[in-house]
Amino acid sequence: MTELSVALIGGGFMGKAHSLAYALAPIADDLGVTLRREVLVDVTPESAAAAADQLGWNSSETDWRAVIARPDIDIVDICTPPDLHEDIALAAIEAGKHVFCEKPITNRSDQALRMAAKARAAGVVTQVGFNYRHTPAISFTKQLLENGKLGAPLQFRASYLQETSFNSDPDRWRARKSTGGSGTVGDIGSHVIDVAQWLFGDITRVTARLRAKAAGDLGWVTESERLDQDLIDDSGVWLAEFANGALGSFSVNSYASGRKNRFAFELDASKGAVEFNWNSREEFRVSYLDEPADHQGFRTVHTNGQHPNGWWRLAGLGTGYVEVSAIQFQEFVRAIVKGEPARPDFEDAARIQQIVEAVHESAVSGQWVDIPGGSR
Ligand SMILES: NC(=O)c1ccc[n+]([C@@H]2O[C@H](COP(=O)([O-])OP(=O)(O)OC[C@H]3O[C@@H](n4cnc5c(N)ncnc54)[C@H](O)[C@@H]3O)[C@@H](O)[C@H]2O)c1
Numbered sequence: 001m002t003e004l005s006v007a008l009i010g011g012g013f014m015g016k017a018h019s020l021a022y023a024l025a026p027i028a029d030d031l032g033v034t035l036r037r038e039v040l041v042d043v044t045p046e047s048a049a050a051a052a053d054q055l056g057w058n059s060s061e062t063d064w065r066a067v068i069a070r071p072d073i074d075i076v077d078i079c080t081p082p083d084l085h086e087d088i089a090l091a092a093i094e095a096g097k098h099v100f101c102e103k104p105i106t107n108r109s110d111q112a113l114r115m116a117a118k119a120r121a122a123g124v125v126t127q128v129g130f131n132y133r134h135t136p137a138i139s140f141t142k143q144l145l146e147n148g149k150l151g152a153p154l155q156f157r158a159s160y161l162q163e164t165s166f167n168s169d170p171d172r173w174r175a176r177k178s179t180g181g182s183g184t185v186g187d188i189g190s191h192v193i194d195v196a197q198w199l200f201g202d203i204t205r206v207t208a209r210l211r212a213k214a215a216g217d218l219g220w221v222t223e224s225e226r227l228d229q230d231l232i233d234d235s236g237v238w239l240a241e242f243a244n245g246a247l248g249s250f251s252v253n254s255y256a257s258g259r260k261n262r263f264a265f266e267l268d269a270s271k272g273a274v275e276f277n278w279n280s281r282e283e284f285r286v287s288y289l290d291e292p293a294d295h296q297g298f299r300t301v302h303t304n305g306q307h308p309n310g311w312w313r314l315a316g317l318g319t320g321y322v323e324v325s326a327i328q329f330q331e332f333v334r335a336i337v338k339g340e341p342a343r344p345d346f347e348d349a350a351r352i353q354q355i356v357e358a359v360h361e362s363a364v365s366g367q368w369v370d371i372p373g374g375s376r
Contacts, residue, residue, distance in 0.1 A: 004333065005038040005072050009064045009088055010079035011051025014102050014129070015040065018077055019055035021325035028311060028326055031333045041067055064088055068095050075336075078102060081173040082181050086111040089126075089346075093118045098336050100329070102129040104190045105349035107181030109357050112350035119346045127332045127342040128349035130194035132263055134327040136319055137284035137301075139308040141267070141274050142199055149288070151271030153200045153246040158265040160188040161256035165213065165234055175232060183232030185210065186356045189252040191263060193352050194344055196250070199267065200242050203355055205370045208238035210363040213255055227364065238359050243375065273298075281319060347376060 006022060008015055022035050040057040041064045042048035048060035061067050068076055068091050076092035078085050078101040085106040092099045099119065105112045105128050119126045132138060144150045173179035174187060181187075185208075197203055211220040212231035221231065234255055240248035256262070263278035275285040275298065285298040302315035309327050311319070335342035344352075351373060358369040 003034045003036050004074040004336065005036045006075045006077055007039045007041065007064075007067045007070075007073045008037070008057065008077045008079060009041045009067075009084075010081075010102075011040050011042045011048065011055065012079065014079040015042075015051060016055060017322060017325050018079055018100075018329075019057070020322045021329050023056065024322060024326040025329040025333065028323075029330050031330060031337065033333060033337050035329075035333065038073065039067055039070075065091060068092050068097065073097060075100060075332075081179045082107050082186075083173075083179045086115060089115050090118055093122045093124055096122065096124065098125040098332075099346075100127050100129070100332055101346070101349075103194075103349065103352075104181060104186045104356065105346060105353055107177075107186065109350060109353040112346070112353040116346035116350045125332065125335045125342055126346040127328065127335070128344050128346065129325075129328065130191055130344050130349070130352075131321075131324045131328050132191050132278065133195050133198050133344070134309055134324045134331075135276075135278070135281050136303040136307040136310040137276050137281060138195060138199075140303065141276065141284065143308060144272070144274070144286070145199055145269065149272065150267075150269040150274070151289075153242065153244055153267070153269050155246060155268045156196050156200050156240075156242075156248040156265060157267070158192040158196055158248070159251040159253075159262065160184075160192045160264075161252070161259035161262040162188060162254050163257050163259055165254040166257065170215075177230060177232055180232065182356060182360060183210075183212070183234060184252040184254045185233055185236050185359050186353075188254070188263075189236065189250065189359070190352050190356055192250055192252070192265070193355050194348070195263075195265065196240070196248055197348075197352070198344070200244070200246050200248070202243040202351075202375050203240045203248065203371060204243050204374075205368050206238045206240045206355065206358050206362055207366075207368045208236060208359040208362040210236040210360070233360075233363070236359065236363070238362065240355075282316060 037057045040052040052060035076097045210233040212226040213234040235253040272288040304315040362369040
């Protein structure tokens, strides 16, 4: 195999990030294969052709079913709003394609579990766009936990804060349950759930509170209004227990002025602690308990080529949004070509969706909600 041919469905924000990342992935590492940006699919001939032209695809189409049926396509990459993910993914799996799907895998866990089961039965490679875990500082934190340097997980405190909902189109797909699904918990909360579980293991139960914003410069609507009108959640907090006994606290808010893309966590473990904030993702802070008493405390480490997924010998040269997307495609392609694991896959993403739903259920019932299933 010398070339894999890709069909990209959805040429919007993520379509651009993926197009750049497909170009970068085989240059940054020898994958033993080239990636052909064959066809970009979008809703109108004009939008599809304009995106294909701009983003470097060989051709454009409007009918994803016809594209999936083509024998020359090896990979189907889904970058549409989440309500379309299941139909596209199931058709692609049925046609024997490898499937990359943006997060959230879909809007409902029953759909997500079906997708995971079909992919497993078909033996195709799947991966989901929880891209942040591929950041060198987060990948290194995973290594520190795996090699015992940090000791046993104790507490994980995470937040994902954006200001994206101020002044945005009230009719955007993210603002409607039928298309976007849940709101901030499914959209950005799913990213922190992915990293939390990757680092600390399975979350087993949650208890949550959610809020929806009133129009204008007012605060939250009442909970009865949020539930009666079935509004999306604009903000949420939840507590979690992990299978290993560790505790977690989470906070998401899309009305967080000045926070930019603040995906951040602090973790405490029995031999050390780590702090990370995506807005300054080149660095992370780490504290080790076994330092001499006169050196104990946090140090700031700038990532470089010594850290997993670090591309440059020199620190300070940058790992950006496109780089972490390229790193995830490198893993996805190696899984197809060499049979190495690609994570997070559809099974991981289905469990994340179960946790998203448990957060919603708890916000309504006021009770702790257990997450079905367990570690693979
Ligand atoms: N991993 C991340 O960091 C990240 C960031 C943003 C968005 N996302 C996810 O990516 C997905 C897309 O989000 P986005 O921000 O790119 O949205 P977007 O609105 O910018 O783009 C969606 C594109 O899909 C197209 N589309 C809609 N219906 C289609 C159809 N039937 N056939 C073909 N194309 C169709 C739209 O025309 C649009 O071009 C969502 O699941 C979102 O949650 C992930």
